[in-house]
Amino acid sequence: MKDVFILAIESSCDETSIAIVKNGNEVVGLSTNTQIPVHEKFGGVVPELASRMHTENILYVLDDLLEKTGFNIANINAVAVTCGPGLTGSLLIGIEAAKVISYLFNKPLIAVNHIIGHIYANQLTKALSFPTLALIVSGGHTNLVCMKDNYNFEILGSTLDDAIGEAFDKVARVLGLKYPGGPNVEALAKMGNPTYKLPIPMNNQSLDFSFSGLKSGIVNLVHNEEQRNKEINKADLACSFQNIAVDEVIRKLELAIKKTNIKNLIVAGGVSANGYLRTKIEELALKYSVNLGIPDLKYCTDNAAMIGAAAYYLYLKQDFSDLDLQPRPNKSLN
Amino acid sequence: MWLVITMYTLFIDTHFKDVCLGLYNKNRLIDLIQEKDIKTTSEITMPLLKKLLDRNKIKLENLKKIVVCIGPGSFTGVRVGVTIAKLIAYLLNIPIYTINSLELAAFSDGYNHELYGTLENNGVFIAQIKDKKIVGNIEYYKNSEIPKNVFICSNDDVSQLLTDFDIFKEESPFSVNPLYIKELNINSK
Numbered sequence: 365m366k367d368v369f370i371l372a373i374e375s376s377c378d379e380t381s382i383a384i385v386k387n388g389n390e391v392v393g394l395s396t397n398t399q400i401p402v403h404e405k406f407g408g409v410v411p412e413l414a415s416r417m418h419t420e421n422i423l424y425v426l427d428d429l430l431e432k433t434g435f436n437i438a439n440i441n442a443v444a445v446t447c448g449p450g451l452t453g454s455l456l457i458g459i460e461a462a463k464v465i466s467y468l469f470n471k472p473l474i475a476v477n478h479i480i481g482h483i484y485a486n487q488l489t490k491a492l493s494f495p496t497l498a499l500i501v502s503g504g505h506t507n508l509v510c511m512k513d514n515y516n517f518e519i520l521g522s523t524l525d526d527a528i529g530e531a532f533d534k535v536a537r538v539l540g541l542k543y544p545g546g547p548n549v550e551a552l553a554k555m556g557n558p559t560y561k562l563p564i565p566m567n568n569q570s571l572d573f574s575f576s577g578l579k580s581g582i583v584n585l586v587h588n589e590e591q592r593n594k595e596i597n598k599a600d601l602a603c604s605f606q607n608i609a610v611d612e613v614i615r616k617l618e619l620a621i622k623k624t625n626i627k628n629l630i631v632a633g634g635v636s637a638n639g640y641l642r643t644k645i646e647e648l649a650l651k652y653s654v655n656l657g658i659p660d661l662k663y664c665t666d667n668a669a670m671i672g673a674a675a676y677y678l679y680l681k682q683d684f685s686d687l688d689l690q691p692r693p694n695k696s697l698n
Numbered sequence: 699m700w701l702v703i704t705m706y707t708l709f710i711d712t713h714f715k716d717v718c719l720g721l722y723n724k725n726r727l728i729d730l731i732q733e734k735d736i737k738t739t740s741e742i743t744m745p746l747l748k749k750l751l752d753r754n755k756i757k758l759e760n761l762k763k764i765v766v767c768i769g770p771g772s773f774t775g776v777r778v779g780v781t782i783a784k785l786i787a788y789l790l791n792i793p794i795y796t797i798n799s800l801e802l803a804a805f806s807d808g809y810n811h812e813l814y815g816t817l818e819n820n821g822v823f824i825a826q827i828k829d830k831k832i833v834g835n836i837e838y839y840k841n842s843e844i845p846k847n848v849f850i851c852s853n854d855d856v857s858q859l860l861t862d863f864d865i866f867k868e869e870s871p872f873s874v875n876p877l878y879i880k881e882l883n884i885n886s887k
Contacts, residue, residue, distance in 0.1 A: 423871055437789070460740060464744070464782055464785040467747070468758055686745070690738060
């Protein structure tokens with residue numbers, strides 16, 4: 365079969381990213397502009413600001429990609445874009461740009477689910493084998509999914525309240541750390557010990573997650589210590605939190621492996637960049653002889669290469685979108 | 699046989715709830731699509747653009763210029779038109795010209811007023827126009843505070859738009875961005 369080149373655009377949150385991906389697994393080029401320094405001072409992503417910055421940056425990112433790859437955009441086979449979930453105003457810019465490219469060069473337009481993009485980031489590192497368990501851990505999602513084939517998702521468990529990444533961000537704010545919270549909590553945790561007693565999330569046999577109790581536990585603890593004029597050891601608290609949150613994910617993952625007896629596992633989403641989580645998952649995979657796929661760090665956070673990887677299977681199925689494509693901010697996995 | 703060279707210009711204006719797409723051959727308007735009171739600018743603009751070019755049997759490589767209204771108006775509305783326009787200009791490597799919504803209103807009104815206003819969801823952007831240009835700043839007023847004597851234009855006549863090219867500003871597609879006027883009100887932590 366002839367090679368398939370997909371130009372992919374991702375603008376669902378605070379990264380403007382464009383990539384060219386060959387056959388769903390080889391990155392020809394990737395250019396990303398991150399707005400993290402801009403949103404940092406506000407303690408989180410400001411949606412209107414994010415949308416303004418995508419509008420300003422998108423041509424620079426596209427130009428940088430075409431410049432450094434030397435790729436003639438007329439030679440792509442399709443253009444793919446994240447349609448959701450994400451921030452409406454941010455998604456919109458990528459979608460309009462993708463429509464223009466699709467129309468000008470008469471190429472099919474492919475709408476990609478951002479979460480499925482995170483799952484297929486694995487394809488850029490190691491080919492998926494089915495059936496596989498997929499653990500999705502990000503700022504907006506915490507899911508355990510069973511995939512029997514490409515684009516076949518059976519949700520085994522989800523978070524009942526906060527996503528794990530959300531809990532990291534909240535704890536970061538309580539500890540006075542900068543946005544994005546996850547990497548900063550992890551860095552601090554490395555310097556501490558798990559000395560604090562915190563609420564352990566629901567200890568049951570379901571595959572659902574809950575992090576709100578743990579989060580509130582930390583908020584209360586910090587508040588109480590402040591009232592007693594006792595100093596918080598931030599590194600110890602960060603370490604205590606991270607251990608409990610990650611151990612909970614590992615416990616559910618172990619339960620899922622035992623329940624399903626599936627021997628393939630992939631990890632997806634921004635929190636999969638967490639070093640402690642990666643180590644724990646590797647230990648678990650070793651214990652159960654599970655074939656583990658975990659994306660390269662550069663494909664764990666939001667990027668367009670993963671969108672190009674996920675779009676490949678939609679291209680093969682000819683699952684194309686029209687020029688009236690709109691953002692779907694709350695799009696679910698199915 | 700004579701070779702007929704056509705010089706098509708595309709005009710895009712999505713700065714508020716209307717979508718206006720004009721197609722000009724040299725300076726003459728040859729076709730216009732105007733949709734009123736649109737809720738989802740992003741859903742209809744590209745399909746309408748395709749419709750406009752298809753029904754005039756125009757290939758994109760025949761487009762030689764692009765003109766875009768950069769607002770102020772609805773944030774999302776302006777972003778749709780501006781993003782489409784700058785992508786087209788960049789990808790076709792053709793010049794892009796901008797006009798703001800107040801100078802556009804004044805032009806289409808024939809400069810019969812002094813104070814012009816363009817709509818936003820909860821208010822109006824107002825500017826004084828003299829010698830075809832804005833004097834001073836564009837100011838934002840809430841609906842309850844609109845001063846008198848402002849000519850609020852909600853239906854631009856763009857048929858003669860290209861007859862006076864001085865009203866436009868040529869820009870690099872990289873630097874074309876919406877004119878928001880309203881600053882973001884964010885509390886920094």
